[in-house]
Amino acid sequence: MxxxxxxxxxxxxxxxxxxxxxxxxxxxxxxxxxxxxxxxxxxxxxxxxxxxxxxxxxxxxxxxxxxxxxxxxxxxxxxxxxxPTTLGSLKSDFDRFERELAYLAAWETGANTRYQMLERVRSAKIGVFGLGGIGNWVVAGLVAMGFRKFCLVDPDIVEIHNLNRAILFSPADVGTKKVEAASAFIRRMDATSEISCNDILIDGSDACRRASSGCDLVISQIDKPLENIQHWVTRGCLEAGVPLLLVSSLSVGPFMISRNCGCVGCYQASQMDRLSIAGRIEYVDPSYPRPESSICYRASITAGVACREVMAFISRGLDLTTRDRVWRMHEQTMEAELVPFSKRADCSTCTIFSKQESSDVRYAPG
Ligand SMILES: [Zn+2]
Known part of the structure; x- marks a missing residue:
C-alpha cells in the first residue's frame, strides 16, 4: 500500500x-x-x-x-x-494549496493528477509583460495560485496615479521600478519564488523575443504603442517558440499555443471584415490622443479570466477557451462573449512563421 x-x-x-x-x-x-x-x-x-x-x-x-x-x-x-508524500521539494505545499488541490481534482484524469497539475504550476516560468493595472492583478492571481517563477518586464516606475488599480504597489513604492516593487510583493507571498526583472521597453519583436527567452508562457498586457505592440509581441514569441496570451482591458485572447493558432493579426483582420474595412490598422493618428482611463475592476475582472486561461494551459486540466477565440466583456451590460476567428493565410503578423512548422503540437516544454 x-x-x-x-x-x-x-x-x-x-x-x-x-x-x-x-x-x-x-x-x-x-x-x-x-x-x-x-x-x-x-x-x-x-x-x-x-x-x-x-x-x-x-x-x-x-x-x-x-x-x-x-x-x-x-x-x-x-x-x-x-x-504523494512530498510535492516537489516542498512538503508545506500540501497545506498551502489544500483547497486548490480539491479544485483541481475536478479536472484530473488518471494520466494527469491534481498533484501533477500543481507541480507544473510550481515549476512553470511565466513571463509577465506589462505591470499596469491588469498586470498587477495577473501577478497577484498567479502567485496566489502557486506560480513561483516569473520573468517580469516593464520599463516604468510606480507613479501615484497607478494606485487606483494596483494591488502589488503601495504609496511607499512610488518612484521605484515597477518590476522591483512587483518582485518584492511576490517574495513576500512566496519565499521560494524565482524572479528575473527586466526593465526594458518592448520596442519591437526583437526585444520581445529576447525577453521571452526561457519562459514557458508569456502573458502580455502592454498597451503602447497601441497600433503595434500586440503584433511585435506576437512575432517575438513566435520567433522564440514561446506560447503567448494577449490581454487588454475586458479582452482576453487570442492564446497562441502553437504556430497553427490564429494570432492577433488574424483576429483584427476578421473584425475588419465584419466592419467592412480593408486591411489592418497600421497607424493611429496621434492628433487623436486616446485619453487614458482606468479603474480597478476592469483590471481585476480581465486578470481573473486571464489567470484562468494560464491555469488551464499550464495544468493541462481545464480546456483552453481563448485559442482562436477572444473573450470580451461589455462593461455596461456585463455580458461576455467569445468571438471566434480563424487563422488567415494573408495575415502579415503570423504567416511567415506558419510555413516553418506544420504540426499542431504545443511547444511548451515540460
Ligand atoms: Zn495571424
Missing part, C-alpha cells in the same frame, strides 16, 4: 436509510451502518495520511479490521487513492 492515502476530494457523502452513500462522478459506494465509527472513518479518509494515521483517527483497535476492509473496498472502487 502507498505511504499515504486519501479519499478523493470530489467525493460526496450522504446518509440515507441508515447507511453512508459515497458518490464520485458516476460511481457509488455504500458503508453501513451509518454510525459514529463509519462517519469518523470517512472524515479521517478525507484528511488523508498514512494508513496508521487514518486508522488511529477513525477507530479504536478492536474494529481496526473492519476499517481495513472498508478502506480496501474503497481503494478497489477508486474512491481512495494514493497521495
Amino acid at each position: 502507498a505511504a499515504e492515502i486519501e479519499l478523493q476530494p470530489r467525493t460526496r457523502v450522504v446518509e440515507s436509510n441508515g447507511a453512508l452513500y459515497l458518490r464520485l462522478l458516476d460511481k457509488f459506494a455504500k458503508i453501513e451502518p451509518a454510525d459514529d465509527f463509519s462517519r469518523r472513518l470517512v472524515r479521517s479518509l478525507f484528511s488523508g495520511g498514512s494508513l496508521a494515521d487514518v486508522l488511529s483517527r477513525a477507530a479504536p483497535t478492536p474494529v481496526e479490521s473492519a476499517c481495513l476492509a472498508i478502506i480496501d473496498a474503497l481503494i478497489a472502487e477508486g474512491f481512495v487513492t494514493e497521495r
Whole structure:
C-alpha cells in the first residue's frame, strides 16, 4: 500500500436509510451502518495520511479490521487513492494549496493528477509583460495560485496615479521600478519564488523575443504603442517558440499555443471584415490622443479570466477557451462573449512563421 492515502476530494457523502452513500462522478459506494465509527472513518479518509494515521483517527483497535476492509473496498472502487508524500521539494505545499488541490481534482484524469497539475504550476516560468493595472492583478492571481517563477518586464516606475488599480504597489513604492516593487510583493507571498526583472521597453519583436527567452508562457498586457505592440509581441514569441496570451482591458485572447493558432493579426483582420474595412490598422493618428482611463475592476475582472486561461494551459486540466477565440466583456451590460476567428493565410503578423512548422503540437516544454 502507498505511504499515504486519501479519499478523493470530489467525493460526496450522504446518509440515507441508515447507511453512508459515497458518490464520485458516476460511481457509488455504500458503508453501513451509518454510525459514529463509519462517519469518523470517512472524515479521517478525507484528511488523508498514512494508513496508521487514518486508522488511529477513525477507530479504536478492536474494529481496526473492519476499517481495513472498508478502506480496501474503497481503494478497489477508486474512491481512495494514493497521495504523494512530498510535492516537489516542498512538503508545506500540501497545506498551502489544500483547497486548490480539491479544485483541481475536478479536472484530473488518471494520466494527469491534481498533484501533477500543481507541480507544473510550481515549476512553470511565466513571463509577465506589462505591470499596469491588469498586470498587477495577473501577478497577484498567479502567485496566489502557486506560480513561483516569473520573468517580469516593464520599463516604468510606480507613479501615484497607478494606485487606483494596483494591488502589488503601495504609496511607499512610488518612484521605484515597477518590476522591483512587483518582485518584492511576490517574495513576500512566496519565499521560494524565482524572479528575473527586466526593465526594458518592448520596442519591437526583437526585444520581445529576447525577453521571452526561457519562459514557458508569456502573458502580455502592454498597451503602447497601441497600433503595434500586440503584433511585435506576437512575432517575438513566435520567433522564440514561446506560447503567448494577449490581454487588454475586458479582452482576453487570442492564446497562441502553437504556430497553427490564429494570432492577433488574424483576429483584427476578421473584425475588419465584419466592419467592412480593408486591411489592418497600421497607424493611429496621434492628433487623436486616446485619453487614458482606468479603474480597478476592469483590471481585476480581465486578470481573473486571464489567470484562468494560464491555469488551464499550464495544468493541462481545464480546456483552453481563448485559442482562436477572444473573450470580451461589455462593461455596461456585463455580458461576455467569445468571438471566434480563424487563422488567415494573408495575415502579415503570423504567416511567415506558419510555413516553418506544420504540426499542431504545443511547444511548451515540460
Ligand atoms: Zn495571424
